[in-house]
Amino acid sequence: MTQFVLVAGAWLGSWAWDEVVPHLRAAGHGAHPLTLSGLADKQGVPAGQQTHVRDIVDEVERLDLREVVLVGHSYAGIPVGQAAERIGDRLTRVVFVDSNVPAVDESFVSTWWEGPAKFEAVLAANGDVWPPLTAPDFEGQGLTEEQIARFVGRATPHPGATLSEPAVLTRPLGELPATYIKCLLDGPEPTDDVAELLKSEHWRLVELDTGHWPMLSRPTELARILLDADGSAG
Template sequence: MAEFVLVAGAWLGAWAWDDVVPALREAGHGAHPVTLSGLAERSGIPAGQQTHVQDIVDVVERADLRNVVMVGHSYSGIPVGQAAQRIGDRLHHAVFVDSNVPTDGESFTSVWSAAQVAELTERGFWPPLPAEDYAGQGLSDEQIARIVGSTPHPAASLTEPAKLNGPLEELPATYLKCLLDGDTPSPDVVKLLESDRWRLVEMETGHWPMFSQPAELARLLLEVA
């Protein structure tokens, strides 16, 4: 039996996995959707990126989980990649769902301009994108409205740099690329995929497959259990 630890991307909480969790549990596995500090029902809690890493590690350690499949979507690939290293032999596999991946000393906003980072830091949070930015991602109007109405994301978690314990390519990992959000992964992911411990799987959907194709996403997750 695998224990799935599921972490959604910016603005989202554990609720994002509501349509994926039942299939994992029905297959006999554990499923532990995570709400990171500062988001959803945990809004208002100050959170840097290392807070988010610890949030994920805490879920594993408090329940004494073993055979862990750690799943990170979008922004959360950055803290999930770090947490996957820190749980050691508890980890069975890491799955990055159309996500960023951590680079030691780099942050989510390392590719942003100085002006964008300054504006984000002054505001203190990153608001959800406007509804028109979700067009062409396979989402219903209701799903888009729910994302748009979710929690602003704490700025410090986006600007704080990652801290890796070793080469990320040594993790046993799958990268799920959602093709409606671009045909190929980012260059850092392409480099990681050169490792014989990483594999690429493509999905014919948009950047939020837990909403647009939850059954297919669950099926692909079960393949690595």
């Protein structure tokens, strides 16, 4: 019985997985959507990036989970990738869903595609939080108006410290068993750092023809990929 621990990206809480969880449980597996500190129903809780790593590790240990598949979407790939090496033999696989990946001494901000200075300015102008997206930002991402409204209505500001703190890894990320899901509407190719990791014999690539938030736009297909990731599909 696989235990899926599901962690959504910036601005989101456990609610983002509401349409994925039933598929995993119907297949006979455990599904544990997790809200990170400072977001959604945990809004206001002080959090840095290592807080988020501990959130994930603590959940696995609190529930005494084994045969764990850690799933990290977008920003959450950074803390999930760090948590994966810290749960030891409890881990079966990591699944990165169109996500960032951690690199030693690098942060989400430092690898921002438009440059760290621009991102730091956004945080500084907004009281050290990253404001949620607005409806026009979702154009071309395969979401319905209803799905966009749900996102905008439930999203919460993302704590800046979680984005600016550097990652801590004790082993090469490419040594972990991993699946990377590339959402094609958000760009046809993985980023350079992911492409390098995909050269590892332990990593594999799966493409999904949807936008950056497949748990909202294509939950059934995403659940099937998660079940296939470690041979759990029936």
